Amino acid sequence: MKKNRSIEDAIAAIPSGATVMIxxxxxxxxxxxxxxxxxRQGQTDLTLIKNDANEPGHGISRLIENGQVKKLIxxxxxLNKKVIEIMNAGDLIVEFHPQGILAEKIRTAGAGSFGFLSDIALDSEITRPEDLLDWQGRTxxxxxxxxxxxxxxxxxRADTMGNLAYRSAAINFNPLMAMAADCVIAEAIxxxxxxCIPPEHVHTQSAFVSLLVALPSLTSDYGVMAHHVRH
Amino acid sequence: MSATDRILNRAAQEVVAGSIVNLGIGLPTQVIHFLPDDFDVQIHSENGILGAWKQAQPEAMDPFLIDSAGAYVTTRPGSSFFDSAVSFAMIRRARLDLTMIGAFEVDASGNLANWKIPGKFSPGIGGAMELAQKTRRIVVLTTHTDKKGRSKILETCRLPLTAKRCVNRIISDLAVMDVTPDGLVVREILTDISDAELQELTEAKLTFTGAEAANDGQ
Structure with a gap:
């Protein structure tokens, strides 16, 4: 089954009010x-799930600065003072999780399970008493x-069936999120x-991918950011 | 030597050959530049690299290969890439020997606060809670005082904690201090300052072992 779509059609599948992992x-x-x-399409009241908020003027920071996002998990x-300001002004709900716990919550959903037991941050303010479980002598x-x-x-890389391969530090949350969402929209260079991808080098299997967008070129967003270069 | 370089230079001496080390965003990621080029260490960067190394040459910078702070790093032979669940499996399974991490506040019991200043600057947790709780050894790198001259090394942290009783050692621009059952013990003084002057700049009570001041003279 061919999954290629135009970028306009693929993103039009997302309604206002949707929860979107990125x-x-x-x-x-x-x-x-x-x-x-x-x-560009302007969907609003979005709940986004992303490791970070990118940097001002880039990536999901644009959605947040544009007022399209009600909540960020x-x-x-x-690295985004702009989003911190928007959060402090009360215009964005932000829910913080420990990074590996967020990854594991997403991985768990992607594996068809419903939760897991952790010993991270038990006595932190991010843990509510009702989140704790005493079981066989441990909490x-x-x-x-x-x-x-x-x-x-x-x-x-992708093939037209929707198999995906990631490169170097661009793996991160992508394969986990690709398993945890109902509709997965992939862009590929x-x-x-x-x-075209040897079977043992497929990171995300076609079964998980719904729609595929081939990128004609990479915008400057994808390039080296001068302020991260140490002199 | 600047105050920052004094911290980084001393911090580099904490890295044991053959170890796996995570360097937190801010001062700690800069420690890598103070290590010899051929030093035997594997830098774990929680965005998904084991074996990250120094910044790439400008013409070789790869925009898809950064460390957790956004620097365009290189990798060493034997490095690997992985997803975020694997990255933190490595952390929670205690495969890391050392994490160097920044602080808003650190206290005499080894409590660490570095994720939230309510209503002002809340960068968030990132990997800090898991790193602080699960790495075998935690060394905090911090300026001794904040921009207003107030001690960041406290008797008891006032900000929301990242993790309790997790810090083993504090390296500031003024001193190296160990967290012990009897509170903070000064191991080295890094600049031209007396014991009494150091205590004056520190909210937490310090114990001095009579260690020679190691004035770097630069």
Missing amino acids: GGFGNPGTPFSLINELV TTHIG YKVEMALNAQFALVHAA DVGDPG
């Missing part, structure tokens, strides 16, 4: 083109699985015929 840790793995199309927004935190209606992921 891959990426900083720039690598962030599906900037899909996000920019979501900015994340781990760290320290655990119950971490519920986290799924979403949509996931937007970025891949280096390089899209070929089935078989």
